[in-house]
Every structure is written in C-alpha cells, then in structure tokens.
Amino acid sequence: MGSTPRRPFYTAFAWAYDLLIAGPVSSRCDFIEHTLVQRGGVLPGARLLNAGCGTGSYAIELARRGYRVTGVDVEPALLLQARTRAADLSASLTIETGDILDLPPDRRYEAILCRGVLNDLVADADRVQAFFSFARALDAGRVLILDVREWNATICRYRQEPIFERSVDLDDGTLTFRSVTHLEPDTRRLLVSERHTLVQGGVETTADHDFVMRCWEKEELAHHLARAGFGAITYAPDYALAPPVDGIASSLWPPGQPGLKKGRRWSIAALQAQSSMI
Numbered sequence: 018m019g020s021t022p023r024r025p026f027y028t029a030f031a032w033a034y035d036l037l038i039a040g041p042v043s044s045r046c047d048f049i050e051h052t053l054v055q056r057g058g059v060l061p062g063a064r065l066l067n068a069g070c071g072t073g074s075y076a077i078e079l080a081r082r083g084y085r086v087t088g089v090d091v092e093p094a095l096l097l098q099a100r101t102r103a104a105d106l107s108a109s110l111t112i113e114t115g116d117i118l119d120l121p122p123d124r125r126y127e128a129i130l131c132r133g134v135l136n137d138l139v140a141d142a143d144r145v146q147a148f149f150s151f152a153r154a155l156d157a158g159r160v161l162i163l164d165v166r167e168w169n170a171t172i173c174r175y176r177q178e179p180i181f182e183r184s185v186d187l188d189d190g191t192l193t194f195r196s197v198t199h200l201e202p203d204t205r206r207l208l209v210s211e212r213h214t215l216v217q218g219g220v221e222t223t224a225d226h227d228f229v230m231r232c233w234e235k236e237e238l239a240h241h242l243a244r245a246g247f248g249a250i251t252y253a254p255d256y257a258l259a260p261p262v263d264g265i266a267s268s269l270w271p272p273g274q275p276g277l278k279k280g281r282r283w284s285i286a287a288l289q290a291q292s293s294m295i
C-alpha cells in the first residue's frame with residue numbers, strides 16, 4: 018500500500034462504514050449460497066475465504082448459514098469492526114489481516130468470495146496477480162465468486178449521477194458522506210473525491226480524500242480468469258438469482274438488456290480448473 022494516504026472510509030471513519038453502505042446482504046447471500054451449492058458443490062460446513070471482507074457483513078452472514086469462513090482484509094480499522102460484530106461466531110468465523118494479492122501458500126479453501134474489492138486494484142500487475150492468488154488458494158474444481166463494476170454501466174450511472182450523498186443521524190450529531198466521481202475513459206478509471214462531514218456537539222470536522230478506482234470490462238476479466246486457470250465463467254446482474262448468463266449467452270452483456278436488472282455491478286462465478294498448473 019506504500020505511503021499513499023489511506024482512505025478515511027476504511028480508516029478514521031471505519032466505524033461509519035455500515036451506516037453509510039447498507040447493502041442487501043441477505044438477498045446477495047441467497048445468490049452466493051445458491052451459486053456455491055449449484056456451481057461448486059460447496060455446502061455449509063465448507064471452508065470459505067472472504068477476500069477483502071471489510072467490516073465482515075458477508076463473512077458473518079455466511080458463517081451464520083453454516084460455512085466456516087475466514088475473512089481477510091488489509092485495513093485494521095475495518096477488521097476491528099468485523100471482529101466486534103462477529104464476537105458470537107468464533108467457532109465458524111476467523112478474521113485476519115492479509116493482502117489478497119499475497120495469500121498464505123499453505124491454506125486452501127473450497128470457495129472464495131471477493132466482493133467490492135477488485136475495483137480498488139488499479140495497477141495492471143495487481144489485477145493479474147489477484148486471480149493467480151485466488152487460484153493458488155482454491156481447491157481444484159471449486160468456485161470463485163466475485164463482483165466488479167462494469168465500465169459501460171458505470172459510465173451511464175456516473176454521467177447521470179456523478180454525486181453521491183448520504184447523511185445519517187448519530188446519537189449526538191450527524192454524519193454526511195459525499196463523493197464526486199469523474200470518469201477517465203482512456204483508462205477506465207474513476208477519479209473520486211470524497212468528503213466525510215461530522216457534526217457533533219455543534220462542532221464540525223471534515224475529512225477529504227481523493228483516490229482512483231478502476232472498473233472492469235468483460236474481456237479483461239475473462240482474460241485474467243483464464244490465465245489463472247479458471248473456466249466455466251457465468252455472469253449475473255448484481256446478484257440476481259435468475260437468469261444466470263453462461264459463457265455462450267453472455268453476449269447479453271453489458272446490462273440494460275430487456276429482462277435484466279440495470280446496474281453497474283456484475284456478479285461472476287468461475288471454477289478453478291480440475292488440474293491446475295499454478
């Protein structure tokens with residue numbers, strides 16, 4: 018991570034992450050569980066890695082559904098939130114500090130879930146490395162589930178709505194989060210300016226941060242997955258249980274086709290090759 022300033026969203030304001038990002042965890046986990054079972058034969062009781070677990074929402078929900086989950090993330094403040102929330106799940110959930118680009122060589126999982134993370138990888142080398150790292154950590158024939166922001170859908174979204182703002186009431190004040198996103202089409206990068214504004218006891222403090230994210234296109238994703246030994250790739254619109262789109266029918270993408278929910282996020286499942294050379 019070098020000396021790049023860290024994102025307040027993941028550090029000083031980690032305590033507010035779940036207040037500001039209230040995703041449909043349970044229904045997404047319905048999709049994830051369905052995919053684990055149907056695609057990978059991965060049943061409750063199996064070892065699952067949540068790569069980039071953040072505050073642990075998905076790791077916790079999947080542990081509650083019976084999976085033996087290890088959550089790994091690079092951000093200590095987010096992991097503290099996860100550990101606090103997961104205190105009653107110590108038998109089925111382990112939360113660890115770690116980099117998904119450098120997973121321990123001696124541990125293998127029956128499934129990997131990596132959601133909301135891969136857009137944080139900007140450098141080409143890291144985007145390649147992530148899939149080799151996942152392949153090494155997966156048992157042969159087992160399933161990787163991930164999501165990414167798809168570039169074309171993301172352009173549509175941010176051209177219409179470049180500003181995102183959310184306020185939450187606290188016991189003793191208000192927190193407002195605002196982000197402004199500029200598009201950089203040549204590189205498929207998003208240039209994001211974020212501000213947290215906290216008003217407590219009549220005193221206002223702000224934290225500003227500029228950073229870069231990078232979206233994905235199907236060709237890049239398919240290329241990296243294949244290079245790392247993954248196959249049988251399916252694409253679904255943002256955790257929609259049906260219809261999953263298989264490799265042949267995937268020309269239906271990008272989203273926006275009749276019958277598919279519009280969104281900038283793809284949910285993708287892929288199987289690790291039975292006899293990996295990695």
Ligand SMILES: C[S@@+](CC[C@H](N)C(=O)[O-])C[C@H]1O[C@@H](n2cnc3c(N)ncnc32)[C@H](O)[C@@H]1O
Pocket residue numbers: 027068069070071072073074075089090091092095115116117118131132133134137
């Ligand atoms: C948008 S959050 C998503 C968190 C969680 N997956 C969820 O769905 O709630 C992105 C997460 O990826 C983590 N992350 C980014 N790069 C990482 C890396 N190289 N290794 C481990 N975690 C990483 C961040 O620290 C952050 O927790």
